Amino acid sequence: xxxxxxxxxxxxxxxxxxxxxxxxxxxxxxxxxxxxxxxxxxxxxxxxxxxxxxxxxxxxxxxxxxxxxxxxxxxxxxxxxxxxxxxxxxxxxxxxxxxxxxxxxxxxxxxxxxxxxxxxxxxxxxxxxxxxxxxxxxxxxxxxxxxxxxxxxxxxxxxxxxxxxxxxxxxxxxxxxxxxxxxxxxxxxxxxxxxxxxxxxxxxxxxxxxxxxxxxxxxxxxxxxxxxxxxxxxxxxxxxxxxxxxxxxxxxxxxxxxxxxxxxxxxxxxxxxxxxxxxxxxxxxxxxxxxxxxxxxxxxxxxxxxxxxxxxxxxxxxxxxxxxxxxxxxxxxxxxxxxxxxxxxxxxxxxxxxxxxxxxxxxxxxxxxxxxxxxxxxxxxxxxxxxxxxxxxxxxxx
Amino acid sequence: xxxxxxxxxxxxxxxxxxxxxxxxxxxxxxxxxxxxxxxxxxxxxxxxxxxxxxxxxxxxxxxxxxxxxxxxxxxxxxxxxxxxxxxxxxxxxxxxxxxxxxxxxxxxxxxxxxxxxxxxxxxxxxxxxxxxxxxxxxxxxxxxxxxxxxxxxxxxxxxxxxxxxxxxxxxxxxxxxxxxxxxxxxxxxxxxxxxxxxxxxxxxxxxxxxxxxxxxxxxxxxxxxxxxxxxxxxxxxxxxxxxxxxxxxxxxxxxxxxxxxxxxxxxxxxxxxxxxxxxxxxxxxxxxxxxxxxxxxxxxxxxxxxxxxxxxxxxxxxxxxxxxxxxxxxxxxxxxxxxxxxxxxxxxxxxxxxxxxxxxxxxxxxxxxxxxxxxxxxxxxxxxxxxxxxxxxxxxxxxxxxxxxxxxxxxxxxxxxxxxxxxxxxxxxxxxxxxxxxxxxxxxxxxxxxxxxxxxxxxxxxxxxxxxxxxxxxxxxxx
Numbered sequence: 001x002x003x004x005x006x007x008x009x010x011x012x013x014x015x016x017x018x019x020x021x022x023x024x025x026x027x028x029x030x031x032x033x034x035x036x037x038x039x040x041x042x043x044x045x046x047x048x049x050x051x052x053x054x055x056x057x058x059x060x061x062x063x064x065x066x067x068x069x070x071x072x073x074x075x076x077x078x079x080x081x082x083x084x085x086x087x088x089x090x091x092x093x094x095x096x097x098x099x100x101x102x103x104x105x106x107x108x109x110x111x112x113x114x115x116x117x118x119x120x121x122x123x124x125x126x127x128x129x130x131x132x133x134x135x136x137x138x139x140x141x142x143x144x145x146x147x148x149x150x151x152x153x154x155x156x157x158x159x160x161x162x163x164x165x166x167x168x169x170x171x172x173x174x175x176x177x178x179x180x181x182x183x184x185x186x187x188x189x190x191x192x193x194x195x196x197x198x199x200x201x202x203x204x205x206x207x208x209x210x211x212x213x214x215x216x217x218x219x220x221x222x223x224x225x226x227x228x229x230x231x232x233x234x235x236x237x238x239x240x241x242x243x244x245x246x247x248x249x250x251x252x253x254x255x256x257x258x259x260x261x262x263x264x265x266x267x268x269x270x271x272x273x274x275x276x277x278x279x280x281x282x283x284x285x286x287x288x289x290x291x292x293x294x295x296x297x298x299x300x301x302x303x304x305x306x307x308x309x310x311x312x313x314x315x316x317x318x319x320x321x322x323x324x325x326x327x328x329x330x331x332x333x334x335x336x337x338x339x340x341x342x343x344x345x346x347x348x349x350x351x352x353x354x355x356x357x358x359x360x361x362x363x364x365x366x367x368x369x370x371x372x373x374x375x376x377x378x379x380x381x382x383x384x385x386x387x388x389x390x391x392x393x394x395x396x397x398x
Numbered sequence: 399x400x401x402x403x404x405x406x407x408x409x410x411x412x413x414x415x416x417x418x419x420x421x422x423x424x425x426x427x428x429x430x431x432x433x434x435x436x437x438x439x440x441x442x443x444x445x446x447x448x449x450x451x452x453x454x455x456x457x458x459x460x461x462x463x464x465x466x467x468x469x470x471x472x473x474x475x476x477x478x479x480x481x482x483x484x485x486x487x488x489x490x491x492x493x494x495x496x497x498x499x500x501x502x503x504x505x506x507x508x509x510x511x512x513x514x515x516x517x518x519x520x521x522x523x524x525x526x527x528x529x530x531x532x533x534x535x536x537x538x539x540x541x542x543x544x545x546x547x548x549x550x551x552x553x554x555x556x557x558x559x560x561x562x563x564x565x566x567x568x569x570x571x572x573x574x575x576x577x578x579x580x581x582x583x584x585x586x587x588x589x590x591x592x593x594x595x596x597x598x599x600x601x602x603x604x605x606x607x608x609x610x611x612x613x614x615x616x617x618x619x620x621x622x623x624x625x626x627x628x629x630x631x632x633x634x635x636x637x638x639x640x641x642x643x644x645x646x647x648x649x650x651x652x653x654x655x656x657x658x659x660x661x662x663x664x665x666x667x668x669x670x671x672x673x674x675x676x677x678x679x680x681x682x683x684x685x686x687x688x689x690x691x692x693x694x695x696x697x698x699x700x701x702x703x704x705x706x707x708x709x710x711x712x713x714x715x716x717x718x719x720x721x722x723x724x725x726x727x728x729x730x731x732x733x734x735x736x737x738x739x740x741x742x743x744x745x746x747x748x749x750x751x752x753x754x755x756x757x758x759x760x761x762x763x764x765x766x767x768x769x770x771x772x773x774x775x776x777x778x779x780x781x782x783x784x785x786x787x788x789x790x791x792x793x794x795x796x797x798x799x800x801x802x803x804x805x806x807x808x809x810x811x812x813x814x815x816x817x818x819x820x821x822x823x824x825x826x827x828x829x830x831x832x833x834x835x836x837x838x839x840x841x842x843x844x845x846x847x848x849x850x851x852x853x854x855x856x857x858x859x860x861x862x863x864x865x866x867x868x869x870x871x872x873x874x875x876x877x
Contacts, residue, residue: 060654061757083656112598123598125606126575139845147754148786149572149826151561151610152834152841153868154850158574158606162599179656202516206539208630210695246699253696299595301516325517325597349591351600369600374588379602381856386849397601 002028006050008132008140008171014046015169016138019389026393027165029069029104033093033111036355037164037396039362048106051171054078056146062177063129063146068106068170075105079177087178088124089115089276095286096293097356106170112162115280116213116239119300119322125161127176133160133168136387146174159382166393167386181241185251186213186267186275189258191233194218194304194320200261201323202301204238207257209250213239213276214323216304221284221319226275231265239276279321285330285356292335292357293328298350300325309343310336337365344369368397400449400803403491403832405866408498412455412478419478420456423500426468431506433457442483442501446548447491447833449749449803454481454495459503463581463589463619466502470617471587473500479862482613484525484556487548489750490831492560492612496866502617504555510534511620517595518625519578524555524618528562531623540625543570546827547739555618561610563827568785569660570626572827574609579622582608585858594622607853612829613864615857629694632660634731635704637711638685638718642666645687646761648714649784652691653757655710657703662785663690663735666764669742669779669792670734676741679734682718689784690735738781739792746777746794747803751810753817754788754826766816767791774809776802788826789817815840830868838870851875 005011024043048069056065059082114123130144143156197216303324315332351369434456444451479499507523528549531542545564563572579593592605639645674681693703722728771778782790795806
């Protein structure tokens with residue numbers, strides 16, 4: 001059964017009761033990211049979908065407050081009407097996870113979901129200014145506020161962002177929004193191998209042209225984007241956004257430098273929008289299978305080294321976002337969790353999250369990167385302070 | 399010296415063991431890393447919130463993370479309070495010690511360990527100054543974005559402690575948005591690493607929690623920060639308005655138009671007069687409010703943005719427009735703004751408030767601020783980061799007159815409450831420290847504060863880290 005409280009008071013009541021009975025709760029929004037984390041213990045579901053609607057939106061202040069169960073689509077429509085957007089480009093996981101339903105804004109922040117612009121404009125957590133949530137005692141708690149600069153007290157906002165419903169039940173979120181850029185262009189450099197692409201992307205990021213997207217799409221995935229419309233060969237893609245006049249100048253400058261790496265072509269506004277949405281949503285691996293998919297965050301220069309090392313020992317297909325620092329990998333068969341995580345450590349650190357796999361594989365694999373003992377102990381103490389009875393999603397993150 | 403704000407009562411068990419503690423610390427640290435003579439302790443008795451001062455028990459100035467860990471482990475074992483310190487530039491008293499505390503100063507850990515342009519990161523020790531980072535990478539076309547006014551002196555460790563901002567965070571964010579990782583010593587001496595050159599946390603965002611925790615969760619000894627390619631150019635424009643309402647509405651309109659300048663700075667008439675007298679920047683003296691709006695990018699981009707911004711200002715009855723035609727003119731426009739605090743300090747003592755308010759409330763809060771200050775018979779000058787609503791009223795008073803000082807403190811408290819009531823917060827970038835500690839209940843409910851304090855206890859069960867700060871002294875969890 002799923003409980004759907006329709007007020008913060010009701011949500012607090014449900015959670016307070018569960019805490020007093022020691023009853024476990026699985027917190028969710030639209031359930032489009034239901035497969036995240038370790039296979040959870042059975043628990044009663046509490047959904048935020050009953051808490052929906054825009055509470056306050058001041059376009060001139062670039063701030064929006066909404067109830068946590070508000071559909072992302074509703075928020076995007078309200079923002080688009082004012083030519084604004086969420087700068088962190090929240091990914092839609094339905095394709096790659098094979099889920100149905102409506103993604104909610106609470107789910108976006110609970111999982112700290114960000115897209116291609118993250119490596120320059122920050123993650124979901126960087127846009128999140130304030131929250132209301134119910135802690136494991138059933139108490140409504142407010143953290144942060146609705147102003148951009150706020151250092152008053154401990155930043156529980158960051159802590160709750162990305163805690164996957166294991167620390168509290170989000171009921172309301174306030175976040176910063178930004179103007180939609182007037183125009184977008186994409187520079188495509190063709191035919192670079194992974195290592196050369198890493199060099200080209202690093203060179204692009206060192207230029208004063210404000211690249212806001214840097215991805216590398218190897219041969220095996222290239223044809224999946226834009227209906228196969230990208231030029232032949234591997235595609236290294238760089239996005240430039242902003243005012244019309246300025247984009248033209250910056251794109252010209254970037255293209256001139258990138259010609260030293262390989263043949264350069266350009267995509268205009270509409271193709272760029274489609275391409276970056278497909279990169280955001282991991283289009284190549286939205287394939288209706290349960291082949292294991294990893295999401296790896298690593299130093300940008302190490303991404304391709306990781307894939308090269310892994311290829312010698314396992315069947316792996318990969319593409320790169322965030323200048324090479326975000327690696328999406330689809331494994332042919334075994335997830336090779338231990339091997340992968342050993343290589344990540346050897347390459348200076350990072351983390352691998354198992355996004356998708358069959359139930360059998362999930363049951364045997366730690367979905368989130370295991371933490372060093374001292375950090376794990378500290379995290380457990382923090383969890384205990386927010387959820388003393390351990391009722392929220394037990395086992396999902398630990 | 400002011401005395402309204404209390405400190406925790408010194409722990410008798412610690413004070414009575416002073417000699418033994420110093421002897422033990424002598425074993426843990428090289429001689430040049432320990433300060434304990436009364437005369438030598440004086441420079442550490444306060445920070446930039448100079449109305450309060452306390453002599454610490456001793457000052458440890460370790461050179462390595464291992465030494466920091468050894469001191470922490472020792473102090474934890476014996477329940478000795480520890481007050482972390484960077485450069486001591488806190489405006490909220492965040493680094494002011496107490497009589498039973500060991501000050502843990504990071505000033506000797508001031509090396510840039512690695513600059514990695516391929517990954518656009520710098521790995522630095524906590525005692526490196528903010529400006530040092532940008533200077534070290536500037537020649538190669540990069541910079542570190544957060545730029546607090548004290549950037550010449552303040553350290554990256556202190557910036558992390560306070561989640562420092564600056565004039566340019568409208569575009570680039572504050573410290574927490576530019577911090578990728580830390581090496582940190584926990585209260586019991588355990589050394590952990592959070593984050594690194596990769597993005598986002600693997601588990602809970604402890605890095606986000608540590609940033610801005612005012613030295614209460616552990617001692618950061620190293621940091622990995624994000625570098626950004628320097629823009630081709632930057633250019634300010636100066637606007638004068640007849641009323642602060644017009645200036646405030648202009649700010650809201652610029653932001654709402656889809657242009658994000660790197661900085662929008664506001665000055666009211668008293669601030670204009672003070673700065674002009676000092677810097678001779680050519681500021682108009684016949685206006686009530688002044689805005690400095692800075693854009694950056696290529697020539698084409700700056701031109702397009704400035705054109706649009708000047709048009710918007712025109713719609714709000716701008717009286718004076720000064721566009722800078724050269725680097726010299728640009729520097730002159732900034733010179734007045736940047737010398738604001740120094741220039742104010744020459745004519746009076748002042749305390750600097752730091753509340754943030756929603757942009758739509760700027761002129762309302764400015765007017766109310768004048769009313770409050772008038773009522774206390776004091777003067778105020780306003781110089782602040784208008785683009786993000788971060789107010790900095792400077793309340794002028796005479797520090798030699800205890801009654802005047804008390805009135806200034808009281809007026810400041812009322813202004814901060816006003817900011818909270820207008821939908822804002824007590825502090826945008828300076829931190830709570832001791833200064834705003836007793837106002838925390840005005841912004842947070844009992845349950846909100848209890849939750850924050852419980853999380854704090856997860857890091858430091860006995861509350862020995864910077865214990866007199868941030869949370870009201872009463873109502874704390876029992877150890």
